[in-house]
Amino acid sequence: AQSVSQHNHHVILSEAASLELGCNYSYGGTVNLFWYVQYPGQHLQLLLKYFSGDPLVKGIKGFEAEFIKSKFSFNLRKPSVQWSDTAEYFCAVLLDFGNEKLTFGTGTRLTIIP
Amino acid sequence: ETGVTQSPTHLIKTRGQQVTLRCSSQSGHNTVSWYQQALGQGPQFIFQYYREEENGRGNFPPRFSGLQFPNYSSELNVNALELDDSALYLCASSQGGAAYEQYFGPGTRLTVT
Numbered sequence: 001a002q003s004v005s006q007h008n009h010h011v012i013l014s015e016a017a018s019l020e021l022g023c024n025y026s027y028g029g030t031v032n033l034f035w036y037v038q039y040p041g042q043h044l045q046l047l048l049k050y051f052s053g054d055p056l057v058k059g060i061k062g063f064e065a066e067f068i069k070s071k072f073s074f075n076l077r078k079p080s081v082q083w084s085d086t087a088e089y090f091c092a093v094l095l096d097f098g099n100e101k102l103t104f105g106t107g108t109r110l111t112i113i114p
Numbered sequence: 115e116t117g118v119t120q121s122p123t124h125l126i127k128t129r130g131q132q133v134t135l136r137c138s139s140q141s142g143h144n145t146v147s148w149y150q151q152a153l154g155q156g157p158q159f160i161f162q163y164y165r166e167e168e169n170g171r172g173n174f175p176p177r178f179s180g181l182q183f184p185n186y187s188s189e190l191n192v193n194a195l196e197l198d199d200s201a202l203y204l205c206a207s208s209q210g211g212a213a214y215e216q217y218f219g220p221g222t223r224l225t226v227t
Contacts, residue, residue: 004156032213043118044157044204044218051213090156094212100147100170102212104156 002027004093006105013081014113021076021108023065023091032094033074034102035065039087047089050074061085086112117141118207118219126225127195135190135222137205145169145211146188148180149204151221157204162212163188169211192224200226 005024013019025031035047048059055067065076074091091105117140127133139146145164149157159172163182177193186207192199202223206216 043220044206046215049215092156100162100212101159101172102147102216103159104149106154106156 002031002093002095002101002103004091004103004105006089006091006108008108009106010109010111012111012113015083016080019076019078019081019085019110021089021091021110023074023076023105024072025074025091025093025103026072027093027095029095033065033067034092034094035059035063035074035076036090036092036104037087038090039084044090047076081110081112083112083114086110118205118217120203120205120219120222122222123220124223124225126227128227129195129197131195132191132193133195133224135192135203135205135224137188137190137207137219139186139188139205139207140217143207143209143217144186145208145214146182146186147206147208147212147216148188148190149206150174150199151202151204153201160190164211195226197226200224 003026033050037047038044050057050067058064090107119138121136147162148160151157161171162169166182179191182188202221204221205219208214208216
């Protein structure tokens with residue numbers, strides 16, 4: 001069965017710092033990858049997704065993620081974080097189309113200090 | 115702002131009881147997925163309904179069942195509640211399967227005592 005690991009449970013950064021949140025998955029076949037975000041008091045929402053093609057995908061609010069197949073990784077990055085990026089971030093993996101079981105990681109809580 | 119709504123917001127039940135949670139999908143969405151999120155964990159996929167049929171199921175026992183109605187709203191039913199069923203239950207709607215962007219509701223917090 002596929003699984004998703006997010007090794008950073010809580011990350012604290014100052015504004016303008018660069019961000020990289022790790023995500024690794026365990027599955028040898030074709031995968032579809034997602035990052036979802038939950039801002040304080042709001043619902044989970046999609047940040048970005050990768051299905052195929054360019055392994056560097058761009059999402060909302062200046063976030064991007066790079067799919068590295070050889071490392072089974074899909075790390076989330078942002079060059080300069082803002083206080084408003086404080087949120088919980090979840091990586092998720094979906095096996096190829098037809099399998100509806102979206103598997104989430106345990107999440108990373110990001111706190112940005114002004 | 116997402117159009118997915120869930121009711122009730124909070125619920126307290128006793129072990130062995132049954133519970134029904136409800137979800138109204140966003141307008142134009144024909145697919146509803148249900149997730150269980152325990153404290154400190156990510157959402158775990160329970161099952162998905164597409165056009166009133168179950169269309170995928172996670173590793174949950176049969177006492178977790180669901181329905182989807184012609185207007186695409188959905189119910190999650192849990193029988194014989196156990197203490198470990200205490201969690202936040204999330205509903206998400208989309209225009210297709212899980213590969214499509216899922217719009218999540220606020221969740222129902224279930225406490226089993």
